[in-house]
Amino acid sequence: MRKLLILFSLIISTIAYSQEIKTEFTLQEAIDYALENNRQSKNAALDIDAAIKQKWETTATGLPQISATIDYQNALKRNVFVFGDQIIQAGSKHTLTGTATLSQLLFDGSYLVALQSAKVYLEISENAKIKTDLEVRKSVINAYGNVLLAKESVSILERNIAVLEKNLNDITKIFENGLEEEESVEQLKITLSSVKSNLNNTSRLKDLAYQMLNITIGKPINESIVVAENLDALAVANIQLELLDTTNNAENTIDYKIAANDKVSKELLVKLEKSKALPTLSAFVNGGYSGNRESFNFTNTGEKWYGSSIFGVSLNVPIFSSGMRSAATQRAQINLEKSEISLTETEQVLNLQIQSAKSDYQFAIEDYQNKKENLALAERIEKKNQTKFFEGISSSFDLRQAQTQLYTAQQELLQTMLDVITKKAELETLLNTTI
Numbered sequence: 001m002r003k004l005l006i007l008f009s010l011i012i013s014t015i016a017y018s019q020e021i022k023t024e025f026t027l028q029e030a031i032d033y034a035l036e037n038n039r040q041s042k043n044a045a046l047d048i049d050a051a052i053k054q055k056w057e058t059t060a061t062g063l064p065q066i067s068a069t070i071d072y073q074n075a076l077k078r079n080v081f082v083f084g085d086q087i088i089q090a091g092s093k094h095t096l097t098g099t100a101t102l103s104q105l106l107f108d109g110s111y112l113v114a115l116q117s118a119k120v121y122l123e124i125s126e127n128a129k130i131k132t133d134l135e136v137r138k139s140v141i142n143a144y145g146n147v148l149l150a151k152e153s154v155s156i157l158e159r160n161i162a163v164l165e166k167n168l169n170d171i172t173k174i175f176e177n178g179l180e181e182e183e184s185v186e187q188l189k190i191t192l193s194s195v196k197s198n199l200n201n202t203s204r205l206k207d208l209a210y211q212m213l214n215i216t217i218g219k220p221i222n223e224s225i226v227v228a229e230n231l232d233a234l235a236v237a238n239i240q241l242e243l244l245d246t247t248n249n250a251e252n253t254i255d256y257k258i259a260a261n262d263k264v265s266k267e268l269l270v271k272l273e274k275s276k277a278l279p280t281l282s283a284f285v286n287g288g289y290s291g292n293r294e295s296f297n298f299t300n301t302g303e304k305w306y307g308s309s310i311f312g313v314s315l316n317v318p319i320f321s322s323g324m325r326s327a328a329t330q331r332a333q334i335n336l337e338k339s340e341i342s343l344t345e346t347e348q349v350l351n352l353q354i355q356s357a358k359s360d361y362q363f364a365i366e367d368y369q370n371k372k373e374n375l376a377l378a379e380r381i382e383k384k385n386q387t388k389f390f391e392g393i394s395s396s397f398d399l400r401q402a403q404t405q406l407y408t409a410q411q412e413l414l415q416t417m418l419d420v421i422t423k424k425a426e427l428e429t430l431l432n433t434t435i
Helices: 002-020 027-037 039-060 109-176 182-217 231-237 241-245 254-275 324-390 396-431
Strands: 023-025 065-074 080-083 086-089 094-107 225-227 280-293 306-316
Touching: 023 027, 027 039, 027 109, 027 182, 039 109, 109 182, 109 225, 109 231, 109 254, 109 324, 109 396, 182 225, 182 396, 231 396, 241 324, 241 396, 254 324, 324 396
Parallel strands: 023 225
Antiparallel strands: 065 094, 080 086, 094 280, 280 306
16 A cells, blocks of 8 residues: 555656646747647648649549449349240349459540649649748747747846835935935836836736747647747847848749749649640450349359450540630630739749848848947946936936936847847748748
8 A cells, every 4th residue: 555655656746747847949949849840830741741642643543443343133023025825034033243344544635734733733732831831930930039038028127126126225215314305216116116017017928928939839828838048149140141142033932933833733724724625535344244043042153154345445526615615725824824924023022022121131130239239328327327316416307217218228129139030030931041
């Protein structure tokens, strides 16, 4: 009994410990995990599997086909023939016939087009998977960055609160000794209350950011995970100026390839409509045995079976469709022209989007450097004003203004760090690259 209790305690302890284990992710690990577990990525991978099966299904329609049939007939009431005084019953009471047929498509223009279409369909599915993975990667980067932003914001706000509480405690003592006005205490209280409110809101946003990251990478929404990166270090790592020098070649983007797939599929539809005017040729051969019995004794090896075999060729030649095939071909040709126009427009739009994304990324890098310098200035200004305030040289209003400027500079710098990361991800998604 004692051993059972010890074993039970160990099991409970193991379960409790496993529940406390947190999964730690770097950004790249989170991306890799999402590409395997994100629901959209998994569905896109299944679409490729389905396209492979569809390709073989189409191919198999032009390969030899074998079928077999077994027919049994029971003459409940047989026909009779009357010859004078004789009445003769026609046929047998029981008839069993087994037939096997081998058929082969010899020529069908639509089948040849279908083979090409199946290949294009597979390519479409593969490009869709690439597009999905790029979007999932971008979503993970955004979600991961938002977690880091919220975490860093909470840390900064907590540090600001600690400084404010110390300042408030010091100025309250000075006020109680009659050496400072009450307004100075009230100003600090207002600032402290505002920062605490921001901290509460940011803490809630941090929880939501973690949940969004879990959903994006394919984990349960409330599972505990740990992000291993640092926002500032990650921003620096994502400053890659060589990305700005890449050639704006829209044809390498996945969106262009998808649009090109659409054009090819429209070309195949034109071919399909034209192929309907071509003849089709097929052949078959079958063989079978038939047994006729007055009683149901088909398993009796002494009874006779009669064999038969047929070979045939079928040629189907379309002659006149009252203009139906011509209209269908013209309609397909119109849709092809529309897809060609769309492809040209897609190329132009993509080149513009790439140039715009490069501009946004370059601005994010420049803004990051600018906001970093601004924060250093704001910190010095706030420190000077704090010293002047406690020396009685400046007012509480001046200190509050300097503190507000500092807090704004802190948040602006954090946002520019995130912008560097996300703008780079946006550009990489457009360029179909992950350098």
